[in-house]
Amino acid sequence: MRPRAAKQRAVTIRDVAAAAQLSVTAVSRHFNNRIALPVETVARIEAAASALGYRPNVAARRLSLGSSESLGFVLSDIAHPFFSAIASAAEAECARLGYSLLVFSSRNIIENEIAALRRIESAQVDGILFMTNHSNASEIAETINRVRNVVLLDEDAPDAEAPRIYARNREGGRLATEHLLAAGHRRIAFVGGQEGLISSSERMAGYREALETRGIPVDPALMLLAGYNSEDGEAAFAALDLLDEPPTAIFAAADMVALGILRSARGAGLSVPEDLSLVGFDDIPNADVIGPPLTTIRQSAEAFAVRGVQMLVSLLNGELTQDVVEYVDVELVKRSSVTQPRQRRHWRSAPRGASPKPKTAAKANRTQKRGNDNE
Amino acid sequence: MRPRAAKQRAVTIRDVAAAAQLSVTAVSRHFNNRIALPVETVARIEAAASALGYRPNVAARRLSLGSSESLGFVLSDIAHPFFSAIASAAEAECARLGYSLLVFSSRNIIENEIAALRRIESAQVDGILFMTNHSNASEIAETINRVRNVVLLDEDAPDAEAPRIYARNREGGRLATEHLLAAGHRRIAFVGGQEGLISSSERMAGYREALETRGIPVDPALMLLAGYNSEDGEAAFAALDLLDEPPTAIFAAADMVALGILRSARGAGLSVPEDLSLVGFDDIPNADVIGPPLTTIRQSAEAFAVRGVQMLVSLLNGELTQDVVEYVDVELVKRSSVTQPRQRRHWRSAPRGASPKPKTAAKANRTQKRGNDNE
DNA sequence: TTGTAAGCGTTATCAT
C-alpha cells in the first residue's frame, strides 16, 4: 500500500495541522481561501508551517484541484534566438501570473508536436502555447481541437479552433521589399520558410505586392522556400549562386536565414552589402552587431509572449473564445546590410571562383536541406 | 467533496478497466510493469484505452509514485544565447530520458533562485540543474543542502553539497590571454563577471598566469568586474575608455560582454580589431558571423547540458555522490577579432572625440551596472 | 468559526 517510500518523508499539511493543534481544513484554508481566519489561528498556522518548513505538495493540489497551474510552450528549438526571446518573455509572464512553464522542443518533428499537445490530456499542463512548422498537417488541427486550451503563436494550423497571434507578415514582407526597391534593387530574391507555412507565404505575398506595385515582374527563379534556420540560408545561397543572373539583394524571411546567407556569401568571397544587400525578419537579439549590422523587420518577441500567455490564461478561465485573432506589429529597422546595387557582377566571378560553368537554375523552388555544398 | 468539476471529465484508468472488463490493476500493470500479461488481456486493454483515448493522469501518478519525472533548470535568463543553447540540449537529454524540463528564469534575483530550488520541496520537480550568479550567498548553499537533488552548473556555491560541472575556466583564461600576447599585445584588459563568481575569478587567474609567465606586470586598472551581459560590456568599455593608457586588447570573460564592448567600440568610432583586439568566452551561436567574427574560448553547451542531466538523474537514483566534480573542456577558436596592436593611440582621440579631458582611472575595479554613458 | 471525511487517479500490497 505504501508506495516506494520517498527518500525522506516530506512534511504534509497534516503535520502542520497537528503542530498547530488545528484541523487540516484550517491549514488548507489559510493557504488558499480568502476566508478570514482569526488572527490567532493564522499565527499558529504560520508558526507551525515555517517551523516545519512546509511546502504544499503540488501533485496533490493538482489532483484535487484538477489544474496544474503550469503551461506548456511548444517550439521547434529553444536555442533559436528569436524563439528563446519569446520563451524568456513567456516564462516571465507566466511567473507573474503564478504559472510555471514547461518547454517542449519539437525539433520540427510532427510526432513530437502532437505528443506535446497531448500533455494537456494527461493533465501535465493546463494549456499550451503552440508554434508549429507543420501548419498543413491535419493531425495537428485534430489534436488541438480535441485537447483544447491551445493558443497558436506565429503560425497557423488551418481548421484548428484556437485563438491565434500572428505578426503582420504581409506588411513586413512589403516593407522589406520596398526598402530594397528604394535602394535601387530590381533583382531581389525571396527566401522563405518551408513550404506551406503561412508566415512564409504571407511574407512572400508582401514581397510580390511591393514588386508588382512598382511594375517589376516577379521571377519565380528568385523565390525559394527553404526553412527558418541558418543552414537553410546556406542552401538558398547555393541555389541562388547557380543562377545566370543572380539577385543583387535578398529578402530572407527570418534573420537566421539571413545569417546563413551571410555566412555563405562571405565564404564565397562576396561582401555584404557591397556585393549583395540583405534584409532579414525578426530582429533577433544582437542583430545590430552582426557584420554588417543586419537590416531587418522587427517583430516583438515580447508581444508574442505576453499576449500569448495572457490569451491562454483567459482561455482557461473561459474569458476568451477560440476565434480571437491578434496581430503583432512589425517595423523596418534600417542598419547596414543594404546599399544600392553595384554594377552587376556574377557572384561566381568573385575573387576565388575563376571560371564557373554557367548553368540554368532548373527548379530553384526547392532547395536541399543541408547546404554544405556552397563554395 | 467533488472539487470544482474539470470542464470535461477525462477518461480514467477506471473507465478503461470497465471497458476492457478488467480490473484497474491490470490496466495499471499494463502501462507500467513489465509483468507479462496474457496477450489476450493486453489486446483488450489496448483496444479499450485507444478507443477511449486514455492518457494516464500525471498528477495522480506523481502523487502515488512520489516522483514527478520532471526536472528544473534554473538560470538567469533563457534569452542569453549561451544559456539557451544549454537549455536546448538539456531539454533534449531530458526528453531522451523520459523527463520533462521546467525552466525557471531567476533574472539574477537571489530570491527567485531560492524559490525555484524550493520547488523540489513542493514535489514539482525531482531535481534541479542550477546556474547561479550568487555563488557567495550562503542562503543558497543552505537551501541546496536542504532540498538536495541539485547539480551545480558552471558556477560554484561554496559549502553546497552537490555534484558540479565546471568549465576549465583557468585554462580558458590562459589560452585567451596567451593568444593576445602572441599577437603582440602587452596592455590587455580583463573584463569579468560580477564579483565573487568563481567562473570569473578563475578566468582571471588564467589571465594573470599568462601575463606573469611572460613577465608582464598585471595592472589592476585593467581588470574589471562587471557582469555577463552585454550592458556590462558597454559599461566596461566606458570605464576603460577613461584610462590614460587604454588597453590595446580586451579579454572578455563572456561573449555577450565582448559583444557589448564591440557595440560601444563601434559607437566610439573604433574598429575591431584594428584599434582594439577582442577575445570572448563561450563561443555563443553565431559568434562566427559577428562583425568581426569573434575569437573566443569555446566551451560546449551540450557537454554542460547532457552531463548535467545525466548526473542529476544518477543522483536521483542514488548512483552518484554529492562530491563529484566534472570538467568541460575549453578550446581557443581563432577568428578575426584579434590582430597585432597598432601604434598606440588613445581611443578618445578616435575620429569623433576631439580633445578629451585626461583623467586618471580612479577605482576602475567596479563599473556601474548600466552603461548608457559610453560615448 | 472549526472539523470530519470523501474523493481526485494512480500505484502497489496483499489476498485470491
Add this chain to the structure above:
DNA sequence: ATGATAACGCTTACAA
C-alpha cells in the same frame, strides 16, 4: 494470473 483496496497529500462539501 488477477483483483480489491489502501495509501499518496490535498481541497472542500457538509456537519457540528
